Amino acid sequence: MRFFEDIPVGARAETGAHTFSAEEIKRFATAFDPQAFHTDEAAAAKSHFGALCASGWHTLAVWMRLNVHSMGEEVRKLSAAGAPVAKIGPSPGFEDLKWLKPVYAGDTISFETTVLDKRPSRSRPGWGLITMRNVGHNQSGDEVIRFTAAVFVERRDKIPADGTAP
């Protein structure tokens, strides 16, 4: 990650995209959300969803995988450029999660993130708290998921002035 000081409010970035296959929708739902509209095409066709669709928790889990990958890519780019890399801390949680439309088998969801707010952490000296809005759109441009997440990011002022990271 970039350091707290280097992340501007309003910054927008793509997190990644994923196409949800019927097979993986059924596999996740069988393990964690075994409701018929997530595990069986025929039952889903008769449900209020009208067709097989992903568990909302599956959509979130896929977002997390893309998010971890995206953070790893940023670390690789910063390291390749010889820039110092900020640590990120644990996420204290999430707010206002909305599942706005179903994610159907075959849908490709593209996620993006926008920095809503930042402030130095009171509870963790040397860290700042970044608040981000994450949204996912399907291939028709419909928003399918939206939530606000907070994450602790290291502050640059922990690094000695000569640039040598601890």
Add this chain to the structure above:
Amino acid sequence: MRFFEDIPVGARAETGAHTFSAEEIKRFATAFDPQAFHTDEAAAAKSHFGALCASGWHTLAVWMRLNVHSMGEEVRKLSAAGAPVAKIGPSPGFEDLKWLKPVYAGDTISFETTVLDKRPSRSRPGWGLITMRNVGHNQSGDEVIRFTAAVFVERRDKIPADGTAP
């Protein structure tokens, strides 16, 4: 589910409990949250968590499985008693999710739910919206996760007065 009218605000129920094995923690994290403190014991020991712990999304996914099972049990009990069973609709989302403590390999998390609020739905005639606080505690009694979820539940007044469900 019971009908909207039959669910009292303040009602509290156990959702179920689950022991998180190291193997399943690593399997989930490899698929959806591949950070070293969720996938590798040695790396986790050196991290700020101090030991292998579950992805927060894994804890949520396990809660969802227990929740689906718990709802199924309630349907079976109502049906066995000859009582009508209310439908539940899709969840519009959740709020204020907090991961308060890590869930370590070997931890047993017990979940419970409390009805915080209920109101007839304006957007869906015949349905009500139930808001619930869900919490999970580990075997030491520490709260590890907490979130507020909303769900649409069918209203009894859709059922004809003679008790024959549509």
